[in-house]
């Protein structure tokens with residue numbers, strides 16, 4: 084986000100926000116640079132409570148959790164940025180094309196981090212057992228890596244949806260990072 088979002092965003096949408104803790108970490112890291120943010124966190128399961136929203140307020144960010152399916156929900160105003168962490172791999176290519184088209188109507192930029200589909204992450208899931216992960220977590224981790232991305236897969240889908248890929252690259256051992264612009268020159 085530091086490298087690819089030049090103008091401090093005022094409104095951010097996070098899709099598949101889960102319990103919101105990931106975005107809270109992002110807020111902690113970015114708040115000095117991006118001091119005035121309204122963050123809307125959509126997830127089909129409502130896990131985000133008042134305590135977490137109050138934690139965002141400590142950084143000057145105003146958090147608004149929304150319980151909805153991202154395919155059914157359309158905000159009433161545009162956003163400056165859409166963030167996705169570990170949600171895109173839940174969908175097949177047809178659904179991703181649909182989702183990307185929706186995102187492009189909502190904001191000029193998508194920043195996404197997803198599982199890297201590669202040997203090292205797949206082997207690494209086996210070691211989760213050593214830190215006490217249960218069978219469900221182990222299975223989830225393996226399936227997530229298998230459903231992950233590599234190369235320019237996200238870029239190709241983004242382009243097919245009418246957008247302009249900005250960057251797609253492996254980040255560390257386990258992550259595929261992607262930035263896409265909705266229109267040429269918008270980021």
Ligand SMILES: C[S@@+](CC[C@H](N)C(=O)[O-])C[C@H]1O[C@@H](n2cnc3c(N)ncnc32)[C@H](O)[C@@H]1O
Nearest residue numbers: 099100101105126127128151152153168169170
């Ligand atoms: C692996 S979790 C990641 C949560 C969070 N982004 C994080 O990094 O901690 C994926 C989340 O996507 C949500 N999700 C999956 N499909 C969704 C949909 N169609 N609409 C909204 N949320 C969805 C799930 O409920 C889940 O909370």
